[in-house]
Amino acid sequence: MSEALLSVRGVNRTFGAGPAAVHALRDVSFDVEPGTMVALVGRSGSGKTTLLNVIGGLDRPDSGTVVVDGLDLGGLDEDGLSRLRRERVSYIFQTFGLIPVLSAAENVGVPLRLARAAPAEREQRVALLLDLVGLADHAQQRPGELSGGQQQRVAIARALAASPRLLIADEPTGQLDAETGLAVMALLRGVVESEGVTAVVATHDPVMMALADRVVHIADGHVTP
């Protein structure tokens, strides 16, 4: 257990107060081993996004601890969390979140710029990653000129750019048609292996579960590993 890359213990998160309070997470505990891909599965409103936000340090739990790569997130201030995101955790969103005026290659290079990588090194890594996600031919195109699946692949390449330990993806295929979604999921599966990262992927699509090493079910804030 001490080997776990991600360790969640007794996490509660409630929105609002009084009778209108929403218990989005109730006493959630689970571990994720390094190098595995975990599918977080549950219906809409079950608490997936809330849990991923807590894991990634975008939100703080009301109680409980989250330890990522040996770092207790509760002990980090905003700058510490920024460093965590820059170096160890990266995100993939349903809406891609690319910078529209930058080309695919420039978008992928953003985390490397934040990490102050040397330009030559950066360009090399960007090319490698675009190749990895199969977009080497589209490096100079802007997000608006790419299809949804291509955009999400750029987002995956960007998420991998700074060589994070943990990849968090919140319904990465939510805006894609089934076929494209499956391809993106397969790509994720592939990079988890080739890059040796750990991934937690939220989805409510049962088809995606088959690709995961492990499935964590969430319902009404309760996690059943």
Add this chain to the structure above:
Amino acid sequence: MIALHWPSIRGRARADLGPLLLVALVVAAVVLLAGATPPLIRSTSDDATREAVRRAADDAAVRVEAEWPDDYGPTGGRLRTPELAIDVANVGTRAEGELDESLRSALQPPVTSVSSISLAITDGSVQRRLQLEYLSTATGEPAVTWVAGRAPGASTDDEFREIPLNGPPWPVQVGLSETDAAALGVKPGDRIPVQDEQRNPYDVRVTGVFRPADVNDPVWGPAPWVLQPAANRDGFGSTRFGALLTAESVPDARLAFRTDQLRRVVRFDADPAGLTWEKAQALAASVARLKGGSAVSAERDPSLKWSTQLDNVLSDLRDQIASTTAQASVLLIAVLAVALLVIALAADLLTHRRTGALTTARHRGASLPGLATELAVESLAVTVPAALLGLALAFVLAGGAALTWVVPFVVVVVCALPAFGTLAAARATRDRRAPANRSARHWIRRTEVIRRFAVDAAVVALAAASLVALRQRGVGSTVDLPAAAPALGALAVTLLVARLLPLGTGLALRLALRSRRPLALFGAARAAAASSRALPALTLTAALALGSFALTLYATADRGLAEGAWQTTGADARLDLSSGSGSGSADDVAARAAAAPGVRHVVAAQVTENAQFIADNTAVPARLIVVDTAAFRELLADTPLPGLPALPTATDGGPVPALVRTGDGSLSPGVRFSLPVVTNQAIALTAAGTAPALGSGDDVVVIDAGAAGPEYEPNTIWATGPGAADALRKAAPGDRVTVRADLLHDRRTAPLTEGLSRLCLLTAGILLALGLLGFALAAAASAPQRWETLARLRTLGLRPRDTRRVAVGELLPPVVVAALCAPPLGALLGWLTLGPLALRLLTAQATDPVTVTPWWTITVVTVVALAVALPAIVAVEASSRRRRRLSEVLRVGG
């Protein structure tokens, strides 16, 4: 019937109370300004009318001259008319009867006078003249005390005496004021030796010396020389004295002069008290009718001849008021244009905030006309009370409110808010998937480009047309294309600049990509994404440019006033010596003034307004300055006035060299001309150089005192230095001293000038506020998206404190454009449009003032305002989001 859903109207209004209140505030403020300005201009014009008429005094008086009836006696001689005074009084009554209501109420009770021609006094002195005067009002002759001798009486006991046509001069008894008697050195019982131009002698006998009961009695108005000798009334270097006739002696004066040598005149002084600009215009019309001649009406007395300069005074004033009104219109249109842009930004903000709710309403089945009606109800509820409030404030502050500008403005605002919202709702619910077909996409983009280009071209064409119209025919009535020239010009230029903005941000982005600073890249990327919206940059830049224009107008008028005061005064202070004041000779006065502390230069000169020169057999009126040119040159060098060129010394017997300047070029260097003097001689002159513009008029001739001969008798003393005014006042206590600083103050506080200055400053302030408000509204509209993007960047590891810098970067382009473009654009607008606005009419200059751009002020104000506003807006945005977690921002945006 469209059903309104009141709960959603209320709900929306409550959710967006802030922006709606801002709209209401802008509407109220603009309506107040636009509503109050016309009545303020009107009341200011009324003040200006009264002041102009008061100042014009003599010129504004209406004179009626009545011909004499024949006075031939039964034996072919002239018959004495003992009741002549009553006859004369009747003329006054007749003249009054011809005045219509508007004139009668604007004029004071008449003074009737009988005046002789001006006679030369032949006591050996130079150019002393005497004029005989009989004066009376409805209450009779002026009240005087006879301090020596007695009142003039009849020259004969035989009241109805008939005298032969070619007998000896008929004696006339007159009285003299103490001042005139002392200056002439005569006492009761003396005769004053006089003759006319044909050297015919007249028998004028002084019977008494009087002291007026009240020197300010209007009865003296037509003939002030009866009380005090008057200089230069009968030509260059002359002094006119007046001799008073009485009802008893005026019949003798009638006999002593030929019929054409004696005039009876009824004079009505203007009464400015109850005058308004509107009445003044009616007045000008009826004055013109009276002057126009007797043929108009059968009732009109053909023996009465009407004359006055009142219509000219009023026509000068009309030009001034027109110029002020034009400038006020220009400023108002600028404010209205920018206010509409700000309203558009507010509508845009509301639309941004509401797109979601409106889309939901549409999905729930609300029709577009229904939504439009709901939004229109809201718009009316916000705009109309605000407009009424503005009008009410205008009533309180300006005593009235004009709807000329207010109604169109309010209508546009009322329509704009629902139009933006409905369009957004329609767009959001339209099936707007981009066509898959490549050429169809291309086609859509192309039509978009064409549409934009059409809008730009239309704005530029309109601006160019208004500018051409302005420069060709000036600003006419209030609602006028030329008056919109500066506003349209600012819009056209900033629109083009805003269209070019993406090029600039694209360049910045390319540079940022090459830099190693990730913040610069994020800022540039956000800026590039935001720069496709032209409205924020357009509003901010246009507002600041028009504000700079308003300040340029202010600075130009202000500098023009200062220069005008220099021109009118000629120095820091000017003394006008009158011959009877007992100050001593001009040279003594000048020497005393020069010795006083704080005086740098003193120069005495003989200045004759309207000296009649003859060039090429035509009369050329000009201001003649006879002065020690070397000293005058030194004095002028001590002022901002133009310098005096060197003047060659006069050759013996040759023409006197002169510096000349005429507006129509009738005197120019090289021309020979002459100055006739009263003693039937003329001084030959040659134009040796160009004189600087001196005095308010355009035409001036300067000759050196050394060349002027015996005619040189200084009547004007100029002095410079901080103590100049005091020194001149002390050196000649009885004489009129014009102090430049006082004159400048008077002119600055004159109603029209002061009103315009205030309007300029107020407009500049309002435009600055509107520009910043528009910028803040635009920032608020883009804030949710901006902070969502920043939150996304933070998931990539951007530190919280760096987000502000990126936000600043995003908002920077409009600010940079405004800071770089607004001051020069304001200056350009001033340079292009101030000429046709005829500022010289307000600054009392001969020519339009040179456009003065207050570069320092506008640059510092612009830069400081922007440098404060931008970080402040970002700080407010950031602090309002400080408590929100990233997860929240990403979930709901903003």
